[in-house]
Amino acid sequence: MSMFVNWLESLHVDLNITNKCSRKRNIRSTCSICFDGCKYNALTINQQKFEIISERCTSCGDCIISCPLSAIEGMSASREFENGSLIYDEGYTPSVKELLIYKKRGLHSIIIAGNSLNPKWEIVINQANRKLKFLGQNPIIVLKDVNEETLSRRNFFTSIQKEGKQLAKRLAPVEWKKEANEWKLTKYYPDYQFYTVEIDQNKCILCQACFSFCLEKVFSIRDTIILIENEKCVNCKDCTDICPEHAIEINPDIKKRSEIHATFHIKECRDCGKLFHTFQLETEKCHICKDRDPEWLSPYL
Template sequence: MSLFTNLLESMHMDLKITENCSRQSNLHSTCTFCVEACKKGALSPDLQSIDLNHEGCNSCGDCVIACPLSAIEGIVDSRDFCKGSLLYSESYTPTVKELLIYKKRGVQSIQTQDIPMNDQWKKVLTQTNKVLEVVGEPVIEVVQKAQVEEKLSRRSFLTSFKREGKQLAKNMAPASWKLEADQWKLAIYYPEYQFYTILIDRKKCTLCHACKTFCTQKVFQIVNQTLKINHQNCVGCTACSDICSEDAIQISTEVKKINEEYVELHSKICLNCGQSFVTFLPETLKCHVCKDRDPSWLSPYQ
């Protein structure tokens, strides 16, 4: 078998949905970002997972980019780059998140290669440039194909995700083509900004800690009798709002300077069970367990 054949085989890599998928740990998860991104219908939601039909998958990588938790491993196989340009293609439409990350990876422009850009691309590019203006970055321009340029393959471009500051050519190894965890999260590239804001209805919230337990991004923390909300950590996966039984959490898409919110908590002793608990409202008399417990049910503390 030739070295070239061995190389081709090493390049092949099926997509894999990892245990980071929120549907595997949260029965209430409604996350379907990857399903919505898949144009081939190769992904479908199941009760506790996302089913992947490898035969229907064309390895375009749209689902890899779309997953807010970087729970899909694989190669984005449908993008081409030429030096500092993303080459325009009507075969796909990038997302705002994708272009923002490419911008931080060195892409300065979109090269149309004399093909007029369609409305979908124009819309995404306009939205992306508005965000770039907010975060103080130069906008992405549209340029025509240069006379002579050395084309970098999409795989060599994505090897730059492997290690910051290394030249693309130095990462031309099959092991580098596999995207590592968290490489498609905006927080890595824009650490001074948050892209989501968590809104908690304090009148509804019972501080049952379900959101804190199921959030893998550590958005919620209890620190010195306060609830610390790390908005910058939020990736918009909706795990917290899905698990909230009180419908007390909303996620707002908003790009702004990072803001760590601290909300004062009050320590109380439950009037029914005598257990200590914390609450937003000082007038609250019962813990979250006793608040909704039928009086005929046995207390879990007895």
């Protein structure tokens, strides 16, 4: 009996917000994508942390799918598929991001049993197809379901076998179903970028705080060049939130992947004598000495 009880307990695992969450790593984080997308108010913001209200959570999986960093662990939403087709269900509306990922997983159509999709589904499919065009993919089409009233003997047993496999999958412990990094668009479309990251060189002091907080490693330095790899950006906004000079801007922009190269200078600080990076050739002090109160006694005297 204890083995059976342990099995039943394994069927349910609460959602877990991992340490990849911007709110857990960055005190300045403004990310609220999962919070804004939760229809059941099951997420709350407590200071700089998200909390899940378990009694409100329906395990719909929308927060897991929406998180740009795949920072939420748990079982994602259960959707019904049939031979590369998503079965239409008025009980939910998929997101554009969800359909783009399903497309790379083999989705080619939506099957509908009635006469038409509801307006929400139509909007999402149209938006997804416009993006798929940019991404060089065929559109997702809508097909009307044609059910045969009778099944052949062979089809009957094939159907039973398939339902048995689906049942086994549904009964598998949730721990086995947890997916890591499965909901990042950058994983499925590595040759494209969804955002363009721009640095205002007149504001940037090259403190490199954005380098440290970017989990996707969008920024890197090669000799005297800053390299921005736009295809890695997931729009988590860690870089814009941490930047003290508000010098970074992220713009939605679907196109072939591109890199931005920004040349900087290496200079010796006039006050502390240490080497520092700057975009401005005429700058003579590092950003620490530049911001130091002149009335304070200099530590370098």
